Structures are given as structure tokens and as C-alpha cells.
Amino acid sequence: MTPPRHALRLAPQSGCALALERGQTLRVRSPTGEQVADVMAFARTAGTADPDEWLSSGRTIDYGNSIYVGSGTILYSNRSTPLLTVTADTAGRHDFLVAPCSEEMFERLYGMAGHPSCLANLATHLAPFGIRVDDIPTTLNLFMVVTPDPLSGVITIGVPSSRPGDHVDLRAETDLVVGVAACSAEVTNNGTLGPVEVEVHDAAPNPPGDEAQAR
Amino acid sequence: MTPPRHALRLAPQSGCALALERGQTLRVRSPTGEQVADVMAFARTAGTADPDEWLSSGRTIDYGNSIYVGSGTILYSNRSTPLLTVTADTAGRHDFLVAPCSEEMFERLYGMAGHPSCLANLATHLAPFGIRVDDIPTTLNLFMVVTPDPLSGVITIGVPSSRPGDHVDLRAETDLVVGVAACSAEVTNNGTLGPVEVEVHDAAPNPPGDEAQAR
Numbered sequence: 001m002t003p004p005r006h007a008l009r010l011a012p013q014s015g016c017a018l019a020l021e022r023g024q025t026l027r028v029r030s031p032t033g034e035q036v037a038d039v040m041a042f043a044r045t046a047g048t049a050d051p052d053e054w055l056s057s058g059r060t061i062d063y064g065n066s067i068y069v070g071s072g073t074i075l076y077s078n079r080s081t082p083l084l085t086v087t088a089d090t091a092g093r094h095d096f097l098v099a100p101c102s103e104e105m106f107e108r109l110y111g112m113a114g115h116p117s118c119l120a121n122l123a124t125h126l127a128p129f130g131i132r133v134d135d136i137p138t139t140l141n142l143f144m145v146v147t148p149d150p151l152s153g154v155i156t157i158g159v160p161s162s163r164p165g166d167h168v169d170l171r172a173e174t175d176l177v178v179g180v181a182a183c184s185a186e187v188t189n190n191g192t193l194g195p196v197e198v199e200v201h202d203a204a205p206n207p208p209g210d211e212a213q214a215r
Numbered sequence: 216m217t218p219p220r221h222a223l224r225l226a227p228q229s230g231c232a233l234a235l236e237r238g239q240t241l242r243v244r245s246p247t248g249e250q251v252a253d254v255m256a257f258a259r260t261a262g263t264a265d266p267d268e269w270l271s272s273g274r275t276i277d278y279g280n281s282i283y284v285g286s287g288t289i290l291y292s293n294r295s296t297p298l299l300t301v302t303a304d305t306a307g308r309h310d311f312l313v314a315p316c317s318e319e320m321f322e323r324l325y326g327m328a329g330h331p332s333c334l335a336n337l338a339t340h341l342a343p344f345g346i347r348v349d350d351i352p353t354t355l356n357l358f359m360v361v362t363p364d365p366l367s368g369v370i371t372i373g374v375p376s377s378r379p380g381d382h383v384d385l386r387a388e389t390d391l392v393v394g395v396a397a398c399s400a401e402v403t404n405n406g407t408l409g410p411v412e413v414e415v416h417d418a419a420p421n422p423p424g425d426e427a428q429a430r
Contacts, residue, residue: 057273063320063323098276100273148281
């Protein structure tokens with residue numbers, strides 16, 4: 001496996017943002033397992049993100065005909081442009097229904113003031129690319145397990161799908177700015193907050209025949 | 216029942232937008248039945264909508280702990296502000312998962328060019344309030360029946376829940392601009408495209424004891 005061009009390790013309850021070139025692959029890994037990583041993407045021209053073209057849960061669910069995201073899923077923008085394709089997924093379950101955790105969410109649901117959050121972490125790191133907090137819609141919540149009851153609609157949040165070392169590969173289908181946050185919500189991460197690893201690969205990190213990373 | 220302050224009848228495949236005062240109730244009715252109505256809302260100051268505070272499917276699903284919306288559901292903004300409360304619902308099933316139909320959607324899924332769409336109709340009527348098409352996130356799709364399989368995630372789009380005359384009442388919890396579209400997608404509306412009626416009431420249109428409109 002070729003080494004990644006960039007490799008970051010996000011501390012628990014932190015985030016990052018980076019530019020992706022078309023054809024590059026973003027790998028998001030949970031080294032410790034049972035950890036959710038929120039992802040948001042915007043189209044990009046040169047060094048600036050376009051706040052008007054954003055990763056859309058509603059388009060992706062409609063075109064993919066599924067509320068779940070997995071290997072082969074194309075992630076669409078609000079303008080129906082393919083932004084990313086899931087080219088590998090060793091965990092198998094992810095959420096695209098609920099908004100990123102936010103300071104307001106912790107206050108409203110748990111009475112916790114000033115709690116770190118995915119929304120704040122994404123906003124902080126996307127700001128230098130021209131994205132404001134109100135530009136951030138529903139995130140793709142990698143490794144988060146949200147299961148709806150089809151009769152009542154009630155959702156159940158389960159233990160994250162990631163085992164130690166599980167990863168998802170997202171290939172950029174156009175130039176992008178991508179934000180990633182190591183989810184800050186204790187309740188969503190089975191009580192323990194772990195780091196998240198983020199890598200940028202110029203080519204597919206696991207070409208056919210490369211079994212070293214296969215599970 | 217007190218007559219509404221305003222009453223509109225949207226022709227099939229059309230839309231409208233209007234200002235709502237806090238405390239007013241928006242009634243959306245399907246006079247012919249089996250017709251979906253897409254709704255979007257933005258916070259408002261004087262005559263101008265705030266594109267930065269928008270009705271959020273992800274917040275609403277998270278706080279309501281359900282993918283479905285019905286009587287009693289509070290509809291939240293991206294900033295966790297209650298925008299609207301569902302105070303009456305004679306149909307019982309609505310969708311908040313899939314994006315509004317768009318010209319791109321008809322092209323991509325059905326090879327139909329230049330098809331009318333909810334997104335275009337909402338954008339046209341929200342434009343005078345300062346909203347651009349890219350500001351419109353996943354809409355609340357009244358009377359649309361989208362059922363996910365909890366194991367596979369696959370969604371099934373059923374016949375709309377509205378029988379002739381069914382309605383939903385939405386009470387404004389703050390000053391708003393609201394857009395409504397009579398859904399343009401043949402496949403979503405069981406093959407027949409109907410009108411949608413929109414009313415603005417200064418008080419709750421069905422106070423306790425008023426049984427005339429009850430089903």
C-alpha cells in the first residue's frame with residue numbers, strides 16, 4: 001500500500017478540514033473502534049469552498065434509494081453532482097439522518113453547557129475555506145448506527161459500527177473541501193471518546209490484489 | 216371555524232411563499248387527495264427571510280427521535296430554534312428524508328428534460344424574500360409516504376397519505392417565511408397531479424370543542 005500524501009490523527013472531540021483533488025481518496029479510520037466521525041463536503045474552486053454546493057443527505061438518500069450509506073454509495077450535492085463515492089467500507093453501517101451534535105443539542109437534551117461538538121469543530125476548521133456554521137447541513141455520520149422503526153418512525157441510536165481499525169474510503173469525484181470531526185457526544189460513542197485518523201491518498205489505497213489491508 | 220386571513224389554491228405543479236407571524240397557523244390541505252405538498256421555512260425579520268436559519272430535517276429527526284412527523288412534532292431550525300409545531304394532522308404520514316423533486320432529478324432518474332419541480336417552484340416564490348435555490352435544504356414533504364427497511368435501509372415510496380380534504384396545521388413559533396409547493400412528480404403522487412390549498416389563520420383553526428372539521 002502506497003503511503004498517504006497526508007495523515008492526520010484527530011484528538012478526541014476535535015476536527016479538521018482539508019482540500020481534496022478530484023481522484024484523491026479520503027480515508028477515515030477509527031483506530032480504537034466504537035467511534036463516530038462526522039463528515040461534510042463542499043465543492044471547491046482553487047482554495048475556496050463554495051457554500052452553495054454542499055453534500056446533501058436528501059439527494060443522496062433519494063438517488064441511492066436507501067437511508068444507509070455503504071460501499072458503492074455515491075454522495076450527491078444539492079445540485080445533483082456526485083461529490084464522493086464510497087470505495088471501501090469495512091464497518092458497514094453509517095448514518096445520514098441526524099444533524100451533527102451541537103452546543104445547543106447538548107444544552108437541550110442533556111442540560112450540558114459549553115460542550116464540545118461536531119458542528120463547532122467542523123465550523124472552526126471550515127471557516128478558513130469560507131464556510132460559516134449556518135452553511136453546514138446534515139452531516140454524514142460515519143460509523144453511527146441509527147435505526148428507524150418503519151411503523152412508528154422512532155429511531156434507536158446503537159453502539160458505533162466501527163471495530164478497532166475500521167475505515168471508510170471516499171473518492172473525490174470533483175474538487176472538494178471536506179471537514180471531518182471525531183464525534184464529541186459521549187452517548188453516541190458508547191461512553192468513550194476516541195481519536196479519528198484521516199488520510200489523503202492520491203490513488204486508491206487498496207487496489208485490487210492488495211490484500212494487506214483487507215479484512 | 217373562523218375564516219382564514221388568507222386562502223390560496225395552488226394549481227398542480229405550482230408553488231407559493233408567504234410571511235407568517237408568530238402564533239399564526241398555516242393549514243396545508245389536499246382537496247383531491249393522494250397529493251404531496253413540499254414545505255420549507257426560514258426565520259424572518261420584517262419582510263426578509265434569513266437564509267442562515269432554515270428548517271432542518273436533521274435537527275427535527277434528532278430532537279423528535281423519529282423520522283416521521285405528525286401531530287405534536289416540533290419542527291426545528293439548524294440553530295435548534297422551534298420554527299413550527301404540527302397542531303393538527305388528519306393524514307398521519309409525512310416524509311422528511313428525501314430532497315424536493317428538482318429538474319436535475321427528473322433528468323437523472325427519468326430522462327425527462329425541463330420538468331416542473333418543487334425545488335424550482337419553491338425557489339421562484341422564495342426569491343422575493345431573499346432566498347436562493349441553493350439555500351433550500353431537504354423539505355418537509357407533507358403526505359409523502361417514504362418507508363425505510365431498517366435492515367437494508369432501502370426506501371419504498373408509497374401512495375400519498377392524503378385522502379380528499381386531509382390537512383396539516385403548522386403553528387408558527389416565530390416569524391417565518393414559508394414556501395409550499397404542490398408536488399410536481401407524477402410517480403410520487405400515484406400518477407395524478409392535484410392542487411394544494413394553503414390557508415393562514417390568525418388563531419388555531421380548530422380550537423377545542425370545534426368538532427366541525429374533526430375527522
